[in-house]
Amino acid sequence: MLPLVLDRESPVPLSAQISAGIRQLVAAGGLHAGQAVPSTRELATSLGVSRGTVVAAYDQLVAESYLEARPGSKTRVCHEVERTPRPRAQSDRGSVGAAPPVPNLAGESPAGSERLEDSTWREAWRTAARDSGEPVDPQGLLSTRRAIAEHLRLLRALAVDPDDIFLTGGAREGLLLTLLTLRQSGQALAVQSPGYPGLRGVAGRSGMATVEVASDEAGILPAEIPAAAGAVLVTPNHLYPLGSAMPAPRRLELLARVRELGAWLIEDDFDSEYRHLGPVLPTLWEQAPGQVLHLGTFNRVLTADAHLGYLIAPGPLREELRAARQDLGPGTSALAQRAVGTYLTHGGLRRRIARRRRDLTRRRQLIEQYLAPWKVQLHAGGLAIIRCSDEAARQVQQAAAERGVELRLLADYWQGPTQVPGLIFAYGRLAGARLEEQLQILAGALT
Numbered sequence: 001m002l003p004l005v006l007d008r009e010s011p012v013p014l015s016a017q018i019s020a021g022i023r024q025l026v027a028a029g030g031l032h033a034g035q036a037v038p039s040t041r042e043l044a045t046s047l048g049v050s051r052g053t054v055v056a057a058y059d060q061l062v063a064e065s066y067l068e069a070r071p072g073s074k075t076r077v078c079h080e081v082e083r084t085p086r087p088r089a090q091s092d093r094g095s096v097g098a099a100p101p102v103p104n105l106a107g108e109s110p111a112g113s114e115r116l117e118d119s120t121w122r123e124a125w126r127t128a129a130r131d132s133g134e135p136v137d138p139q140g141l142l143s144t145r146r147a148i149a150e151h152l153r154l155l156r157a158l159a160v161d162p163d164d165i166f167l168t169g170g171a172r173e174g175l176l177l178t179l180l181t182l183r184q185s186g187q188a189l190a191v192q193s194p195g196y197p198g199l200r201g202v203a204g205r206s207g208m209a210t211v212e213v214a215s216d217e218a219g220i221l222p223a224e225i226p227a228a229a230g231a232v233l234v235t236p237n238h239l240y241p242l243g244s245a246m247p248a249p250r251r252l253e254l255l256a257r258v259r260e261l262g263a264w265l266i267e268d269d270f271d272s273e274y275r276h277l278g279p280v281l282p283t284l285w286e287q288a289p290g291q292v293l294h295l296g297t298f299n300r301v302l303t304a305d306a307h308l309g310y311l312i313a314p315g316p317l318r319e320e321l322r323a324a325r326q327d328l329g330p331g332t333s334a335l336a337q338r339a340v341g342t343y344l345t346h347g348g349l350r351r352r353i354a355r356r357r358r359d360l361t362r363r364r365q366l367i368e369q370y371l372a373p374w375k376v377q378l379h380a381g382g383l384a385i386i387r388c389s390d391e392a393a394r395q396v397q398q399a400a401a402e403r404g405v406e407l408r409l410l411a412d413y414w415q416g417p418t419q420v421p422g423l424i425f426a427y428g429r430l431a432g433a434r435l436e437e438q439l440q441i442l443a444g445a446l447t
Contacts, residue, residue: 002038003030005317006047011369012048016362026066026077036074037067059355059360063343068431070119082326121302125439128338136334138325140167144341148310151314151344155353158286166311166321168331171268171297172202174311175233177331178266178293181324187230187263192220195240195411199233199268215239219246230262236284238270241413241424242385243339244377245301255288266318268295290314301353301419307333308340323399325401363427363435370439374446382428384412386446397423399445405438 004021006014023033038056040048047054058075061067069075087254100201119446134141145162152158168174179189181204187208195215203210213224213232224234236246245255258265267284285294299308312320325331343349348417364378377385388396390411397407409423426441427435 002043002046004047006049015053015056015060016048018043018049018054019060022057022434023066027433029256031077033077034078035077037076039074042122045246060359062231062355066401074383075363081300092434094139104211118352119347120351121343121344124342124346124348125339127342128335131176131338132322132334134338136337138329138330139163139165140323140330140332141334141337141341144337144344145310147341147344155350156283160312164312164315164318166313166325166331167337168309168311169307170299170309171270171295172198173331174201174295174297174309175202175266175268176206177321177324177328178295178311179208179231179327180202181320182231182264183208184320185230188226190220190225190229190232190263192234192240195233196233199235203233207389217242217252218248220254222250222254225261225263226262228374229261229263231266231269232258235268235270240270241383241408241410242377251287252376255284255291258291264293264314265293269396281370285312289318293317293376298349299399301344301349301356304334304342306340308336318346326439360428363430365377366439367427370436382426384394384425384427386423386425388422393423396442400442403445405441405445 002022002025004018006017008014010017012020022031022037031037035057037043040051040058042290044051044054048398058067062069062075066078067075068078127423134143139145144160144167145165148165149160149162152160166174166177168177182189182205186404188211189206190211190213191203193212196206200210209227210230213226214221219236220232220234234246234253236251236254238244239246255265265288269283283292283294285292291314293314294311296310296312298306299309311321325411360382363382365385367376371384371386375387377387386393386396390409393409393411397409400407406426408424408426410420410424427438430438
């Protein structure tokens with residue numbers, strides 16, 4: 001059995017104590033890569049807790065890549081875990097408590113990107129490599145477009161015709177394809193300010209004239225969209241950088257303004273799959289499918305190696321987009337299309353998203369625990385917004401940076417007279433002891 005001691009009088013949940021104890025054993029070398037851990041029943045009996053408590057702890061550690069669970073086999077310490085002590089942060093501001101050493105995960109990027117270790121995913125690629133008979137349409141493999149339409153129906157309740165779907169290399173490539181098609185009209189693209197930097201960079205390189213449109217906390221200001229705009233680019237379900245969603249009245253106002261101008265509305269569905277706070281949000285495409293082009297990607301919910309996204313386009317633009325797609329060539333390989341389509345058909349992505357949502361919920365609970373005294377907004381996509389004065393924000397940012405915690409100033413993303421002071425803490429790619437360590441430092445800096 002594992003040498004774990006639980007404090008039943010502690011406010012920390014027992015499942016969190018179990019997962020923290022196993023992390024410490026891995027970091028200290030008490031558990032080695034590839035070593036089997038006790039079954040959930042055995043450990044629950046040993047510790048005198050419910051099996052569900054141990055299952056929750058193991059699920060968390062699997063999500064963090066400390067453990068790996070394979071069907072028909074024992075749960076084991078992940079083979080990629082190396083015993084590497086984490087250097088202690090130095091600061092003249094005093095200690096906020098010693099954090100346990102955190103293991104280094106081989107292949108982990110500085111951003112903490114997740115590994116995709118999934119038997120369904122591996123089998124999908126093996127199947128894709130064997131099956132190569134289906135002809136590739138300029139819009140992409142029909143079987144994959146059908147799988148995406150069914151995935152959107154099950155996950156988002158969207159009734160999408162596969163004939164309206166174009167497969168792309170991701171949201172950026174889908175936007176580029178759209179702008180190269182719309183550029184022929186000579187009209188401008190209106191972009192919300194602030195907006196997601198990746199898409200704004202694509203807009204700048206497309207050759208289409210862009211116009212900055214002011215935003216407030218509810219999103220783009222429709223009355224400010226100029227009459228010369230032939231298209232409007234927004235991220236309604238993740239208002240950048242606040243992470244909040246555009247409220248219904250603003251959506252209706254925006255759609256009315258676009259209709260009045262006779263323009264197209266380009267909607268990026270950034271991070272909506274990972275929304276873990278409240279119900280799944282509707283899309284603008286649902287409200288006006290004849291006006292809206294909808295951008296989606298699997299590169300964030302799966303892995304950037306998938307290199308696959310999709311564009312849902314209104315019927316009147318389909319032939320122009322097909323012509324542009326033929327001129328540019330396929331946006332992604334047929335092999336990747338087949339693999340992702342197979343993975344979707346077998347429900348692999350829906351299961352992965354469900355696990356990720358549970359994981360983000362646990363992280364949210366940690367943030368609420370550590371940052372309870374301060375005004376914090378938690379939004380989809382792993383962002384915490386801490387509201388405070390601009391002067392306080394700069395002081396906290398500097399203090400946190402000295403201890404190795406990166407914070408962004410909210411005001412840096414806003415132009416013009418409308419500015420929202422505060423801080424942005426990105427927790428979506430932090431987990432377990434690493435997240436707790438950074439939260440301890442952040443709480444100390446705020447204090």
